[in-house]
Amino acid sequence: LKCDTLLAAIGRQGIVYDADGGMVVAGPGEENRIVRGLSGDGSIRYPDGGPVRSGDLPGHRALRGEILESCRFVIRDRGDEDIHIAVSSSPVITGEAVSGAVVAWQDVTGEEQARRRMEEANTLLEGLFENLGDIVGIQLPDHTIVRYNRAGYELLGMTPEEAKGRKCYELIGRTGPCAVCLDAGGRVIDANETMVRRFSQDREDVIGMNTFELLPPDIARVYSDRLHDAVDLGKPIRFEDIWEGRRYDTVLYPVRDARGAVTRVAVIARDTTEIRQAEDTLRKRTHDLNERIKELSALYTVSRIIEQPGISLDEIFCEVARALPSGWQYPEDAVVRITVYGREFETEGFRVTPWRQASPIVVHAETVGQVEVCYLHDRPEEDEGPFLREERSLIDTIAGRFGRTMERFQARECLEKSESQFREITQQSFDMIYTCYHEGGIELNESPIIRDRSVIGVHVVGRDITERKQNEQLRQQVFEQIERNIEQFAVLGDHIRQPLQVILGMTNLLEEGVAVERIQEQVERINGYIKDLDRGWIESRQVREFLRKHELA
Known part of the structure; x- marks a missing residue:
């Protein structure tokens, strides 16, 4: 009866031992896995996975006079699932001696699983908190810093120890809080100096006023709608507004009371003018880069069309006119016309408008036409009317390319004409x-x-040089015969001169008379003829040397 009373006192989840360590009674049953584990069957271990020795079991320690309170153990269940228990044990003292022990436990598996899930969630949230690119901070209602994430400490240039316990506004050189606090109706409860200066009033005047009285009517309507949304939905509302040329990123945070009702709204407004300007600059540069890509693509298309083998000038002008609008800023509104020697090649729907850009086509220093690009509707003003500075360079480049292409075609035509004339001459x-x-x-x-x-x-x-060769052979024969004749004349002169000398010598032996004089006269006459032959032979040799020198003989 006494043991049953003890079990009833511990909620039927316990074991009662006698002084020798024998189990007197256990509940809710001896087959319970927890009971057997606590009795030392080897399935019990510490939460860190270490085994529990027999002498360290809660019952044995209680029999030694120790008192345990809510010690945690883990028991492996039949389904290989861990059962987490919290165990308390104490000795039973009878007259100053330990007469037994009482061990009570409580199954805390659900609590342990919830704790682990909470730890995992906390680890996940901690990782997100620390690695967010935005600055996130935790502060008390009086603006005392509890902690920031890593981005916050990096911005402040401080360690967690240096920042903890200080006021958030002190870290940025301010003497008051950085937020505006409103009640559910829009009345200002608190405001920092920045917001006070924005309202151009004293802080004492601002506190208690309705926000909508401080703002221009159009902005007040926006704030009123957003404030009601924040109060009705109970969720933060974020929006952007422009005031006096500055951009502000504004967030309305609903603040609840102990009953969960939204009683206040915290307003945080951040001046994002410089950020927006940087974004606008980046957006413009991206747009400009896309325009340059379009212009390069248009130039590539023109080059590809011109370089097609066998294409005619008319085909070039037609295809380029269709492809050219894609290189301009508003291709859907652009029309093109190419005029060359009075002939026109234009896109569908072309008409001359006030928004026109043109460039002349020059061939051999003479203007023979032009390239025109027109917008059918008015467009925003740029460098040259609605046209960009780069589009002027593009149309001039294409017009120049047309001029050089036409010069090349004309040179080809002249060459073909010259070849045709040469071919005609050779045929005739x-x-x-x-x-x-x-x-x-x-x-x-x-x-x-x-x-x-x-x-x-x-x-x-x-x-055919047959006749020429025959004449050359005949001429050679004549020259050779003349040379032989010249040589014979020289020999003949010697042959005649020797007999004449004999005759002249014989007349000197005769008596002088008419006959002797007559013979001497004839000898001198013949000798004169021989001298003439000698002179002719010398001149003939000079003529022969001249002919040989000039390869005429």
């Missing part, structure tokens, strides 16, 4: 003329045909 020539290429298997070294610094063939001109 009496000489045989033909062209031979290396692909035909013939290699010649004279009159090469050169293309891209490589010899691809040779021009050969053939002519």
Whole structure:
């Protein structure tokens, strides 16, 4: 009866031992896993996973006179699930001696699981809190700092120990709080110096006034709607407003009382003018970069069209006119016309408008046409009317490219005309003329045909020179005969001169008379003829040397 009384006192979850450590009674039953674990079956361990020795079991320690209060143990259940228990034990004293022990436990598995989930959630929240890019702080109602996240400490340049316990507004050189506090009706309860200066009134005058009386009517309506939303929904409301040329990021935080009713609204307004300006600058630069990409794409398209093999000028102008609007800032509203030598190539719906940009097409220093781009509707003002400075450069570049392309086409036409004339001349020539290429298997070294610094063939001109060769042979024979005659004349002169000398010598032996004089006169006469022959022979030799010198003989 006494044991049952003890079990009833401990809620039927306990064990009663006698002085020898024997189990007197246990509840709610000896088959209970907790009972067996506490009795030392080896399934009990400490929360850190360490085993519990037999002498350290709660009952044994109680029998030694120790008192345990809410010691935590873990018992492995049959389903391999851990049962967490909180155990208390105390000895039973009878007359100054330990006559037994009482062990009571409570299943705290649900509590332990909730604690672990809470720890996991806290770890997750702590990680999010510390790694947020925005500054997050925890403060008491009197603005005393409890802690900030890492971004907050980095901004302040302080350690957690240096910041803890100080007022938040002290860290940024202020002497008062940074927020405006309103009641549910919009009445100002508290305001910092920044907000007071914004309202251009004294702080004492601002406190107690309705916010809507301090703001311009249009802004007051916005604040009124947002304030009612924050109060009705009980959630923070964030919006942006512009006041006196400055941008403000404003957040309305509802503040609840002990009963959960929204009684106040904390207003935090941050001047984001510089941030917005930086964003606008970045947005503009991104827009400008996209425009440059469009212009480069338009130039690439024009180059691709012009470089197509076999394309005509008319086809170039038509295709470029269709592709050109994509390079301008508002392609959906742009129309193009290309005029060359009075001929027009234009996109559908083209018409001249006040928003026009044009560039001349110049060929060999002569203006032969122009490229025009027009917007059909008015557009915001830029560098040149509604057109960008880069679009002026783009249209000038394309017009210049047209001029060079037309010069190239004209040069090609002139070359083709010259080749046609040359071909006509060769066809009408009496000489045989033909062209031979290396692909035909013939290699010649004279009159090469050169293309891209490589010899691809040779021009050969053939002519019938049979008659010329015959004349040259006949002339050679005549020259040779003349040379032989010259040599014979020299020999003949010597042959005649010797007999004459004999005759002249014989007359000197005869008596003088008419006959002797007559013979001497004839000898001198013949000798004169021989001298003439000698002079002719000398002149003939000079003529022969001249002919040989000039390869005429």
